[in-house]
Amino acid sequence: MMHSSDIDILRFTTCGSVDDGKSTLIGRMLFDTKSIMEDQLQAVKSASARRGMSGLDLSLITDGLKAEREQGITIDVAYRYFSTNNRKFIISDAPGHIQYTRNMVTGASSSNLALILVDARKGVVEQTCRHAFIASLLRIPHLVLCINKMDLVDYNQDIYQSIVDDFRNFSSRLEVQDVQYIPISALNGDNVVHRSENMPWYQGTTLMYHLEHVHISSDLNQIDCRFPVQYVIRPRSEKFPDYRGYAGRISGGVFRAGDPVMVLPSGFTSRIKSIGLAEKELEEAFAPMSVTMTLEDDIDISRGDMIVRENNVPQSGQDIELMICWFNKRALQSDSRYLLQHTTHEVRCQVKEVRYKMDITTLRRIQQDPALGMNDIGRIRIRTTQPLYYDSYRRNRYTGSVIFIDEQTQETVGAGMII
Amino acid sequence: MFSYNLDHLRELEAESIFVLREVAAQFEHPVLLFSGGKDSIVASYLARKAFYPAPIPFTFLHVDTGHNFPETIRFRDEWVKELGAELIVRYVQDSIDKGRVSEESGIHASRNALQTTTLVDAIEELKVDAAIGGARRDEEKSRAKERFFSHRDEFGQWEPRNQRPELWSLFNGHHRKGEHFRIFPLSNWTEIDIWQYIKKENIRVPEIYFSHERDVFVREGNIYAFSDFVQLGKDEHVSRKVIRFRTIGDMTCTGAVESVATNLEDIIREVATSRYTERGSRIDDQRSETSLEDRKRAGYF
Numbered sequence: 113m114m115h116s117s118d119i120d121i122l123r124f125t126t127c128g129s130v131d132d133g134k135s136t137l138i139g140r141m142l143f144d145t146k147s148i149m150e151d152q153l154q155a156v157k158s159a160s161a162r163r164g165m166s167g168l169d170l171s172l173i174t175d176g177l178k179a180e181r182e183q184g185i186t187i188d189v190a191y192r193y194f195s196t197n198n199r200k201f202i203i204s205d206a207p208g209h210i211q212y213t214r215n216m217v218t219g220a221s222s223s224n225l226a227l228i229l230v231d232a233r234k235g236v237v238e239q240t241c242r243h244a245f246i247a248s249l250l251r252i253p254h255l256v257l258c259i260n261k262m263d264l265v266d267y268n269q270d271i272y273q274s275i276v277d278d279f280r281n282f283s284s285r286l287e288v289q290d291v292q293y294i295p296i297s298a299l300n301g302d303n304v305v306h307r308s309e310n311m312p313w314y315q316g317t318t319l320m321y322h323l324e325h326v327h328i329s330s331d332l333n334q335i336d337c338r339f340p341v342q343y344v345i346r347p348r349s350e351k352f353p354d355y356r357g358y359a360g361r362i363s364g365g366v367f368r369a370g371d372p373v374m375v376l377p378s379g380f381t382s383r384i385k386s387i388g389l390a391e392k393e394l395e396e397a398f399a400p401m402s403v404t405m406t407l408e409d410d411i412d413i414s415r416g417d418m419i420v421r422e423n424n425v426p427q428s429g430q431d432i433e434l435m436i437c438w439f440n441k442r443a444l445q446s447d448s449r450y451l452l453q454h455t456t457h458e459v460r461c462q463v464k465e466v467r468y469k470m471d472i473t474t475l476r477r478i479q480q481d482p483a484l485g486m487n488d489i490g491r492i493r494i495r496t497t498q499p500l501y502y503d504s505y506r507r508n509r510y511t512g513s514v515i516f517i518d519e520q521t522q523e524t525v526g527a528g529m530i531i
Numbered sequence: 532m533f534s535y536n537l538d539h540l541r542e543l544e545a546e547s548i549f550v551l552r553e554v555a556a557q558f559e560h561p562v563l564l565f566s567g568g569k570d571s572i573v574a575s576y577l578a579r580k581a582f583y584p585a586p587i588p589f590t591f592l593h594v595d596t597g598h599n600f601p602e603t604i605r606f607r608d609e610w611v612k613e614l615g616a617e618l619i620v621r622y623v624q625d626s627i628d629k630g631r632v633s634e635e636s637g638i639h640a641s642r643n644a645l646q647t648t649t650l651v652d653a654i655e656e657l658k659v660d661a662a663i664g665g666a667r668r669d670e671e672k673s674r675a676k677e678r679f680f681s682h683r684d685e686f687g688q689w690e691p692r693n694q695r696p697e698l699w700s701l702f703n704g705h706h707r708k709g710e711h712f713r714i715f716p717l718s719n720w721t722e723i724d725i726w727q728y729i730k731k732e733n734i735r736v737p738e739i740y741f742s743h744e745r746d747v748f749v750r751e752g753n754i755y756a757f758s759d760f761v762q763l764g765k766d767e768h769v770s771r772k773v774i775r776f777r778t779i780g781d782m783t784c785t786g787a788v789e790s791v792a793t794n795l796e797d798i799i800r801e802v803a804t805s806r807y808t809e810r811g812s813r814i815d816d817q818r819s820e821t822s823l824e825d826r827k828r829a830g831y832f
Binding site (some may be wrong): 118119120121149150151152188189190191192193195200202214215217218221222329334342343345346347349351352355357359360361366389390391398399400401402404415439451453454456509510513514515517522523524527 | 535536537538539541542543544545546548549552553555556579580581582583584585586668669675676691692694695696697698699700701703705706707718719721723724805806807808
């Protein structure tokens, strides 16, 4: 562990099938970066001993809730933290089997990188393809395929190479920009944090080196200025009788004091008078900063409005096409109505058409079955009660994403990515 | 391409402020659970930044066990006054007097678990629909699965299987009458992030976080403050040590560490090189392997 304060954050998600060694890999990363504390280590040692193991079972480091231990399953996405001299890491550890689409989509939505595990003995399997598809659908900018358990195939280069070829072949049909292939043994620590001496034929970096150095500063859209207004600050105090501040998190682009801006949906224009946070004024602010903005003119602005640049406005409309992941037992059907949350804006919508359901193993589109059940992914068209101001998800993850809420149960039932 | 990049503290700050503003926008009766510990201090500090120059739109709620460090209570009152916030205190003693809970007995007696009833009662009484807390996911394994917006049923209980997926930065605060949310804006912060931020922003914290001399006793290898609230076992005796507290809970269950860290730089160095977790010396977590998980399910913070 380190204590420099000038580091950035890499968020990554781990995916693998049961027994691919995902827990062992996470345990290995935490252990080899000395992120496991003495009291945690003692707990793992005694748990390993209870299970009749002589050494340390690293997979027990990520052991979760009581119900999970009792049933030997993982229920939900768990978050883990560690840091090195260069970065702070946030791992969203999604279980591989139960509810895996929902969990992986959740973990993937905020990740810079996805780490997909493959068992060297089994190669690219159905689950690998599903994970890669979801990573590409959620547009995780960086992908690492870890070919694990190399120790069980005698660290054989040909096996590694054929898995790499298989995955390349499959992923050529997906939109993934940056893929790294790393042969590892999580159990023995080869190429995780320390370079392996068993695979001299591998010239690439270790997993940890890659995680520490992958370039993420251009993962966010710093071109199209988007500021969804989250909250209007009106103190009405003696000191600030007429102050009106617009609070929010910048979803894209760079805003500067003095910039001409336009407010949607009203279309009124003004200039940024100040931008900052609390007493601190900034010259410029960019995604993903949370700031408070004031404008030169008194315009009626409320939560759900969006401040943009006049010469670069988002798309708008009530008929929206999207890819959707469905999370609920009650299937999504044509004509169903839902609440839709988009940036800080909430509207109602009706599903007009389910265009197709995706078979995410074969990447085939299934057109004859119009209902989307739990964990299904498909493409739909909706109509909203009011216009949305949006970008395609491909262009901006934050102005291009929505969640669906069931009005009766109030639950989040689906996640959509605008095409 | 631009190369705009935030360092980790500014990114965490931006995320937490977004969450706090979402609470103000989505809920009618939000409260901020304030204990006077470093995490709730940072949460309230961020709330001030989020809504400046308007006052913080959350009432502060403290569930007072009556077993707090006097230094913490003094700090609490000063801090709340500085922020201009309104503080509501609900006492575990009142829950005991009303017969809602009964006091534990014996040398391991603690009021820690009793807080849950007082808290859930206060949430009902004040019609709270969102209770903001300073809990972090790195603290404990059952916290590792918490949401930012954590749904609680009408009995205040946490059901890990029934939590809502949280995607991008879209938080669904819709709920039925009687249900509420616990909100954890500091979910992604670690102990060292908190200290680095306190140093960077020059935030005041109670003096018991820094090294000082105190009457203590040792129990099962951990050092505890001696006070009127504890009962010594027959082989236990009081001694004087130079210590500090890494975490602040009740005097009866918060372990100290021997330390000469007198300033924030010392603390950061100490936390960075420590080989033990922050909650490693909290008796309340050590009652069983799933102690915190069980209390969370029942409605604990």
